[in-house]
Amino acid sequence: MNHNSHLAALQMAEEAVGLDAWESIKTSSVGVIVKLKEMDYTWSAKAVHHLLTNQLVVNNIHEIWSVEVDHKPFWEEIGVSPSHGPMFSELRLLLTQIRNWSFEKRRMIGLLSVLSIGVLGISPGSRIPLEQAKRVLDIEAFERYPWGRVAFSSLVNSVKVISFEERNKYTLRGCVHALLIWVYESIPGIGEEYGNRIEGNQVPLLSWSASRCRINWDLFYKKEKSLHQKVKFFFMIVSSY
Template sequence: MSIQTNVDLGFPLRLFSVGCEPKPKKNINHHSKTEFLEDVENAVGEEVWDIVRAFPLGVIIRFVENKFTWSSKIVEHLLVNQLACKKKPEMWCLFGNTPARFSLSEFENITALNCEDDKKELPLKLSRMVFDLPKFEKYPWGREAFKRLIASVKRVNLNANSYTLDGFVQTLQVWAYNVVPSLGAKIGRPSNIDGPPILKFKGLKGTNNIDINLVSVADTDNIRNVFINHVTPTVSDDKVVDKKIDALLQAICKEGGLGLVTWVEHGTKNIQMEKNTGEEVRGEAEEENEKK
């Protein structure tokens, strides 16, 4: 029996056709800066700081203390290996030939931050909230951090000479370590710190000798065992329906899981690349025409 393709099953295409991915960048800029934490600590005092450190939000303080090392190569690999997804509050990536989702559910699992739904608007002066500890503790900081991160991922122009990501971008790197255990073991510098996944790795820079795709293919069985909650948390009022993503999620969550699927090489973002290179690359529009 032949293995079915994602097109046969009505699943989404790759975002970029194989061979038409954006050129690798030397580095990815990000606005996830932590230097201000020392100023906040000095402002509120040691007693209040120790209390904050014990809150769920204290995971950020412990993360900084862990001296995590950023790797733009891993995050760029995720971004260029996305699946086409119309839904704004989630991203799907291929690890080798196996899809995995990054949404508020995965973000919460990785960081253990408060991601509960809260209809209140973000205060103008966030720093002052630390002086109202009950309010500070209950605020859904995790949800706010995720919204900024995923919005940044969705709007970034990967074909640009350089680009910048906003939010808690290191979460994406740890997510990759979490989805592909052998990748985390090889270059994640696992730590013995108790806590959520964001604290269990120290990261590593300079991973040019690692082929992330090959490592992912070799770890396919573990990737397939990654739990994906079939109920996607609501992040915004976005009501966009993506039948292909829904079909993929339904297949993953059914008894027995997804099974073997071959992801065809052509993707949705290829028309401009085709014009630039003169190569003949099929896209989603052509695929849809064939079905008519």
Template sequence: MEASEFPQRLYTKGGEPLPDKSISYYAGDYRLVPSLRQALREDGWADIYESLLGVFLKFHDLDFGWASRLVHHMLTFQIVCNQRYELHSLIVTTPVRFSLHEFEEITGLNCGYVNDLALADLEISDDMRVFREQMGVNMELGPSTFEIIEACSNCSSWSRDDRLRLRYLGIYAGFIVATETISPKNANHARLVVDLEGFKEFPWGRIAFKHLIKSVKEKDLSKNINIEGFVQALQVWVYYALPDFAAEFGEPLPNDPNPLLSYKGSRGRKNVKANMLKHLLSGLGSCEKQIKLLSDKVEAVEHAVEELTTGTAKHTDEEVKDNVEPS
């Protein structure tokens, strides 16, 4: 497909915002996981760690290297996309998509469909009232990451289930819808934690993706920005989409089928853009040679057929065969 057939670039080629501005994030606040681990001690930690939502804890334990420039370049390569919850980047002539499908493949989270994703009609149960009073937060607002961290230091007398609820709230606030530490989170989603099994089965992957991509599309990449949500998934997406580049720059880890846990990431890499393009140009060069070779053969065959059809052919059968059959 010719490059001109793709939609218009989001930024004019050569006029993309330079990656001298930082992309910061709130996901995985450095105080959160140690606080939650301490709050739970050892009881219940393994159950959470091996659940679907435990992928965030495993990712945190990797000490993944955030590469702002890499994500910045991928976002400036965007082409215009009318889909509200998708973005597409054009690397040379190769389009790369980031949608709910890719997010689900990368994270392994439950991204299933539910009719009421916002839980608009969820009532406040008596158990929820008791739990929220124990936490000391406003009933009408969702807890902030800061309030969850504070509660971790005061929960030693809580029941095991309430400490598990606090842990899951930490994952929700600190990774799934990660925002500024002091900002309250969605109250309806927080109320779901009273039902521990229901909370674990809820499609949090869909919530996480929606929150992340909305934040990305609202940002001006010419400025220093903070992206809400689990932004590290965007960097893993680059490695997932460009495996040759990832093999050299993503510090791949062996034996983990989950893409989110397959890389250590990278810090301080220079010439990121050039190397991203190099790993695709190397591939395209070979393709272009093959296309040129096939085009030459087709042209020769068409010429031979034309001469035979018009009766002016002077070629032997062997000469025509040489033109038709690939060498």
């Protein structure tokens, strides 16, 4: 899904699950994705492409978490195979039917939607891995799980398999918005000229509101060279959990 499709899908989920469930999701461990939707934020694919085609090296290893919960009755109730995680295309059909469901079940559908759209960043026809999907049935286990690592790993893995030379188009997965934040943070001149920093926000993902101006890279390089004689860009990616 592209940026506009992401926003539309999250808006659909918000309207379907109800205000109480959505407010609960906003305060959950994946709530940053919901808050990002509410900001005046514009995705810049060209800026991200420029970063990706220059340098990006990340090594990230994390432990595997497991959760034991009887998940089959829930999947059967919503018409999803208990052997596989749900697809957003399946969840989207449910969004028109859940208004009178219990708070807990509406929240579970909302959390699954956020996982598919904003954390894993997968297509509507791709399944959420079952081991991750079933965590929504145990809210305490869900909150303990390192979803930031999941989003980051999904993003980095999708970057590693891209061949920029052979394709005119490619697909990124995971929390793709982090890449644009890296552009603003790693190249200060771009952040100053094309990004709007939100002071006082402790969450990096919510610290920038992008402008709608397209980045003119040739003009930017000329300006930087005239100011500093030489231009050296070092992309440093730091992840803390």
